[in-house]
Amino acid sequence: MRVDLLIVHAAQVVTPLAEGDGQSRLQVVNDGAVAIAGEKVVAVGSSGEVLATVARQEGTEVIEARGKTVTPGLVDAHTHLVFAGSRVEEFEWRTQGRSYEQIAAAGGGIRASVRQLRRATMEELIEAALPRLDRFLANGVTTVEAKSGYGLSLVDELKSLRVIAELARLHPVELVPTLLAAHEVPDEYRDRRNDYLDLSVEHIIPQVAEQELAEFCDVFCERGVFSVEEARRVLLAGKAHGRKPKIHAEQFSRSGGAQLAAEVGATSADHLDYVDEADVTALRKAGVVPVLLPGAVFFLGKSRFAPARMMLAAGLPVALATDFNPGTCMSESLPLMMTLACTQMQMTPAEVLIATTLNAARAIDRASTLGQLRAGAQADCVIWDVPDYRCIPYHFGVELAQTVIKRGSVVYERAKGTAVGAIKTDEEHA
Ligand code: NIG
Ligand code: FE
Numbered sequence: 001m002r003v004d005l006l007i008v009h010a011a012q013v014v015t016p017l018a019e020g021d022g023q024s025r026l027q028v029v030n031d032g033a034v035a036i037a038g039e040k041v042v043a044v045g046s047s048g049e050v051l052a053t054v055a056r057q058e059g060t061e062v063i064e065a066r067g068k069t070v071t072p073g074l075v076d077a078h079t080h081l082v083f084a085g086s087r088v089e090e091f092e093w094r095t096q097g098r099s100y101e102q103i104a105a106a107g108g109g110i111r112a113s114v115r116q117l118r119r120a121t122m123e124e125l126i127e128a129a130l131p132r133l134d135r136f137l138a139n140g141v142t143t144v145e146a147k148s149g150y151g152l153s154l155v156d157e158l159k160s161l162r163v164i165a166e167l168a169r170l171h172p173v174e175l176v177p178t179l180l181a182a183h184e185v186p187d188e189y190r191d192r193r194n195d196y197l198d199l200s201v202e203h204i205i206p207q208v209a210e211q212e213l214a215e216f217c218d219v220f221c222e223r224g225v226f227s228v229e230e231a232r233r234v235l236l237a238g239k240a241h242g243r244k245p246k247i248h249a250e251q252f253s254r255s256g257g258a259q260l261a262a263e264v265g266a267t268s269a270d271h272l273d274y275v276d277e278a279d280v281t282a283l284r285k286a287g288v289v290p291v292l293l294p295g296a297v298f299f300l301g302k303s304r305f306a307p308a309r310m311m312l313a314a315g316l317p318v319a320l321a322t323d324f325n326p327g328t329c330m331s332e333s334l335p336l337m338m339t340l341a342c343t344q345m346q347m348t349p350a351e352v353l354i355a356t357t358l359n360a361a362r363a364i365d366r367a368s369t370l371g372q373l374r375a376g377a378q379a380d381c382v383i384w385d386v387p388d389y390r391c392i393p394y395h396f397g398v399e400l401a402q403t404v405i406k407r408g409s410v411v412y413e414r415a416k417g418t419a420v421g422a423i424k425t426d427e428e429h430a
Pocket of ligand 1: 080109110113220248251296323325326327328
């Protein structure tokens, strides 16, 4: 069997194994190996097993991973990657006691980002997003779902999605585009919100679909933003144009978005901090993947995290994502979200690894190729500078990814980062 890249003698090779009906378990192989040919994984197992089945030829690159852990590339299933400028002043205001909802009602929040994005050119948006993608990669993330939603006009939503398409050509991180025209009602439609919904449903969705600029159609269903009735109209229009539904639901209140997700057969329902048992049952029956975003709760200084244990007990394939955006979670670190899920939602290290690989792939309809290390899967993997996968959420707030492989190629290597002149002789110290 031809092999282009061979990772051997890893302390652990760790992967979820799909078990049908959205279930999975984590497999941990000690002294593990992964063999890659072209863009695909061809063998996974103990170093002994893999070396016995694959032949090392000339040209095979070999990575010795002693003391390190290999996992599938992480998948971030919910981000607002494309935005201009920042909202650092809102961050400061929150430290002084103003809430996210108060700031939004006063014209800040999403609408502040809309004003900034509309002034930015495609080139400026691309230039701002590329270093963000570098940071995702440095955190072991090889696939990122990316939403529009700061344009809120036909031209600016198209501009945002074209930026995502261009970024996908320029950067090794794989992007999955989502239209979020119904993220907020823009300033100029404040007193005629139905006209904005008409624009979204009759013009933005059809044109985005015709130009194949987005795979999913999302909506922010929340008190003060879009009601269940309005969100239903958006998601059904998206479906009619072949865009799979996603929804921001039950983030600040229980407003019925989770039940709507079940009703329309959404691929995922995201946030879910305020769901109840009946909502969880509905999601389970309809096969909707819950995407939990503890970083947004943490960053807004709130304390109501989604009831992950209730969802896991009901058999839901819980996914975790960053929600990366300038307002509610300014971080590209999916490992940090794993830590928050462990400490604030009582998920285990095994559950958070599954939640950021296979279940995250399920949340963007990519489970047939991403999120697992198995023969035939796309060769996306991370070599972490830790001897045990549980150290990924345990040692938090630092970059632990050593080497990142996307579609069979090494696309990131962590720089050494030791202090200049760190080792001094006694005389130098004196
Ligand atoms: O997922 N909930 C709505 N959308 C974002 C917030 C975006 C923003 O504040 O810019 C979220 O938290
Ligand atoms: Fe979001």
